[in-house]
Amino acid sequence: MAYNFDANLPIYVQISNDVKRKIVKGEYQIGDKVESVRDLALSYGANPNTVQRALSDLEREGFVRSERTTGRFICDDSNLIESCKNELAIDFAKQYLNDIDSIGVSKQKGIELLEKVSIERGTIDGKE
Amino acid sequence: MAYNFDANLPIYVQISNDVKRKIVKGEYQIGDKVESVRDLALSYGANPNTVQRALSDLEREGFVRSERTTGRFICDDSNLIESCKNELAIDFAKQYLNDIDSIGVSKQKGIELLEKVSIERGTIDGKE
Amino acid sequence: MAYNFDANLPIYVQISNDVKRKIVKGEYQIGDKVESVRDLALSYGANPNTVQRALSDLEREGFVRSERTTGRFICDDSNLIESCKNELAIDFAKQYLNDIDSIGVSKQKGIELLEKVSIERGTIDGKE
Amino acid sequence: MAYNFDANLPIYVQISNDVKRKIVKGEYQIGDKVESVRDLALSYGANPNTVQRALSDLEREGFVRSERTTGRFICDDSNLIESCKNELAIDFAKQYLNDIDSIGVSKQKGIELLEKVSIERGTIDGKE
DNA sequence: GTGGTCTAGACCACT
DNA sequence: GTGGTCTAGACCACC
Numbered sequence: 294m295a296y297n298f299d300a301n302l303p304i305y306v307q308i309s310n311d312v313k314r315k316i317v318k319g320e321y322q323i324g325d326k327v328e329s330v331r332d333l334a335l336s337y338g339a340n341p342n343t344v345q346r347a348l349s350d351l352e353r354e355g356f357v358r359s360e361r362t363t364g365r366f367i368c369d370d371s372n373l374i375e376s377c378k379n380e381l382a383i384d385f386a387k388q389y390l391n392d393i394d395s396i397g398v399s400k401q402k403g404i405e406l407l408e409k410v411s412i413e414r415g416t417i418d419g420k421e
Numbered sequence: 422m423a424y425n426f427d428a429n430l431p432i433y434v435q436i437s438n439d440v441k442r443k444i445v446k447g448e449y450q451i452g453d454k455v456e457s458v459r460d461l462a463l464s465y466g467a468n469p470n471t472v473q474r475a476l477s478d479l480e481r482e483g484f485v486r487s488e489r490t491t492g493r494f495i496c497d498d499s500n501l502i503e504s505c506k507n508e509l510a511i512d513f514a515k516q517y518l519n520d521i522d523s524i525g526v527s528k529q530k531g532i533e534l535l536e537k538v539s540i541e542r543g544t545i546d547g548k549e
Numbered sequence: 550m551a552y553n554f555d556a557n558l559p560i561y562v563q564i565s566n567d568v569k570r571k572i573v574k575g576e577y578q579i580g581d582k583v584e585s586v587r588d589l590a591l592s593y594g595a596n597p598n599t600v601q602r603a604l605s606d607l608e609r610e611g612f613v614r615s616e617r618t619t620g621r622f623i624c625d626d627s628n629l630i631e632s633c634k635n636e637l638a639i640d641f642a643k644q645y646l647n648d649i650d651s652i653g654v655s656k657q658k659g660i661e662l663l664e665k666v667s668i669e670r671g672t673i674d675g676k677e
Numbered sequence: 678m679a680y681n682f683d684a685n686l687p688i689y690v691q692i693s694n695d696v697k698r699k700i701v702k703g704e705y706q707i708g709d710k711v712e713s714v715r716d717l718a719l720s721y722g723a724n725p726n727t728v729q730r731a732l733s734d735l736e737r738e739g740f741v742r743s744e745r746t747t748g749r750f751i752c753d754d755s756n757l758i759e760s761c762k763n764e765l766a767i768d769f770a771k772q773y774l775n776d777i778d779s780i781g782v783s784k785q786k787g788i789e790l791l792e793k794v795s796i797e798r799g800t801i802d803g804k805e
Numbered sequence: 806g807t808g809g810t811c812t813a814g815a816c817c818a819c820t
Numbered sequence: 821g822t823g824g825t826c827t828a829g830a831c832c833a834c835c
Contacts, residue, residue, distance in 0.1 A: 300428035303825060318525040329807065340827045345809075362807050362834045382526045386534040389517040390542070397446040398510045400539050404532050406514040411528050414518070556684035574781040638782045642790040645773040646798070653702040654766045656795050660788050662770040667784050670774070687810060713822065724812045729824075746819045746822050810832080817825080 296337045304339050308347035316356055316367055317378040327357055327365040424465045432467055436475035439465075444484055444495055445506040455485055455493040552593045560595055564603035567593075572612055572623060573634040583613055583621040680721045688723050692731035695721075700740055700751055701762040711741055711749040 296311070298304050315321045327333070330348065334341040348365060351357045355373050359365045393403040424439070426432050443449045455461070458476065462469040476493060479485045483501050487493045521531040552567070554560050571577045583589070586604065590597040604621060607613045611629050615621045649659040680695070682688050699705045711717070714732065718725040732749060735741045739757050743749045777787040 305825080314524055318523065330809095331807090342828085343826060346825095348808090359808060361809080364807060378524055378526070381524050382521055382531070382534055383538055385517060385520040385524075386531065386538040387542075388520070389513060390535065390539055392513040392516070393510055395446065396442055396506055396509050396513075398506070398513075400535060403510070403514065404535060406510055407518060407528060407532060410511055410514040411518055414515075570780055574779065634780055634782070637780050638777055638787070638790055639794055641773060641776040641780075641782075642787065642794040643798075644776070645769060646791065646795060648769040648772070649766055651702065652698055652762055652765050652769075654762070656791060659766070659770065660791060662766055663774065663784060663788060666767055666770040667774055670771075689810080714824095715822090726813085727811060730810095732823090743823060745824080748822060807834080808832105810830100812830080813828090815825100815827080817823105819822080 296339075298339075304337075305343050305346040305350070308333070308337055308339065308344060309350050312347065312351060313356060313377060314381070316374055317381060321367045323367050323369045323371070323374075325367045326363075327367065329364060424467070426467075433471045433474040433478070436461075436465055436467060436472060437478045440475065440479055441484060441505060442509070444502055445509060449495045451495050451497045451499070451502075453495045454491075455495065457492065552595070554595075561599050561602040561606070564589075564593055564595060564600060565606050568603065568607055569612060569633060570637070572630055573637060577623045579623050579625045579627070579630075581623045582619075583623065585620065680723075682723075688721075689727050689730040689734070692717075692721055692723065692728060693734050696731065696735060697740060697761060698765070700758055701765060705751045707751050707753045707755070707758075709751045710747075711751065713748060 296307075298307055312321070312327070321327065327348070328336070330341050330344050333348075334344045337344060348357060348359070352359055352365075355368055355370055356377075357365045358368050389403065390400060393400070393406075398406075424435075426435050440449070440455075449455070455476070456464070458469050458472050461476075462472045465472060476485060476487075480487060480493070483496055483498055484505075485493045486496050517531065518528060521528070521534075526534075552563075554563050568577070568583075577583070583604070584592070586597050586600050589604075590600045593600060604613060604615075608615055608621070611624055611626055612633075613621045614624050645659065646656060649656070649662075654662075680691075682691050696705070696711070705711065711732070712720070714725050714728050717732075718728045721728060732741060732743070736743055736749070739752055739754055740761075741749045742752050773787065774784060777784070777790075782790075
């Protein structure tokens, strides 16, 4: 299995989210052709029907459009993509605030931690 | 079921983590008596054996000590608690950095989001 | 395919009906020469044999007559055409009454809807 | 097979439409329990998965809500139901106008036909 | 080859 | 018993 699915969420939701994430991050650019249902099924280690359902959901939400005989493509809707990105980022931020709050760490301390951790990681972010 | 367990982690680990979180946050104070295995099992909706294992782990790690006849108590080891708190906080911070990185959001933007979200929530943090 | 056939009805019936409709509407005038079987087959995207059968039926019903060497022509039988038109119109009317009845809309409301919709469409009917 | 499906439309769409029609007509009242997926599958002569899909769509559209262990129920959203009814009625009206237009019958004549046909049918509508 | 649909049959959680 | 999910395998239309 090429993808580590969380047992608590339906696989089709996780696939849908993963593709959304790739779109939002720019791994899929507008107009890009999405891999075929069968190929995605192979690489996710899921059933084609499950992938199909994930992509149908994305289509309904406006992230991809399908052309019957040629494949699926990323929609040209940068507003949608941007708002999705914001939404995800806000969700992550809320999650972080909840997490540190659950152990009695203040938001201020949480921010300092981000600086400290990012330096330790020596990532690109360290330059900021 | 009184607790929403994640299907991917052993339940005893999740219980152990939850108790640790409560200690770190101060919901359990040093010297406090921990509820009986039987009561904890009820409130977690888990098997007493599972709770027993979680508490044994906590004991081995030095968070609680058991006194044969009177019950279990939170250890007086503020260093351990403090370092545990830091460790958890760092884990959360890393998680957050990974999350926002996965959608192409910078650390700087991530910090701004924390401010924005915490204001919207109108929580205690708002005073900071 | 130049014609969107309904999978539930034999194609030859659908072709026959379409020609009948054209006669009734006046797209084919009395005495007009009907296109050759070969041409009709092309434009309908059907097999010439299928078209042949449709035309034979129309001939049997008296809508067209075939002259061995010159082709097929629309018959001069305005009574037949008129009664066919009425029959079709009545079928449509019954269909409409059934449709609105199936969702609990009264005939009266159905008539008002026709006025409303035809105005919205801004079609020729608007003048009436 | 207890339901005559049109080969041109996906079965799940037809089932969804049929249930919608029943809601709109009042055969299903607000709060009514919908038959179970398995029962509906039997009565429609379709696969439970197909019925499931139809109902999921209806749920997404807000017509029904599902309670995990007890069944599905018609939502209390009379606005939605009313607007759906109007939409369907308008579709039927447009269809009728198109139909009669395709044989050169005017809207006015079409309305007269409705009166005539409804009297011939001797239905309740005849009193209007 | 592509997406789309359908069936059959299975398992799960919940009550 | 309920809804929900997943897999496996099939067929179709389109190009």
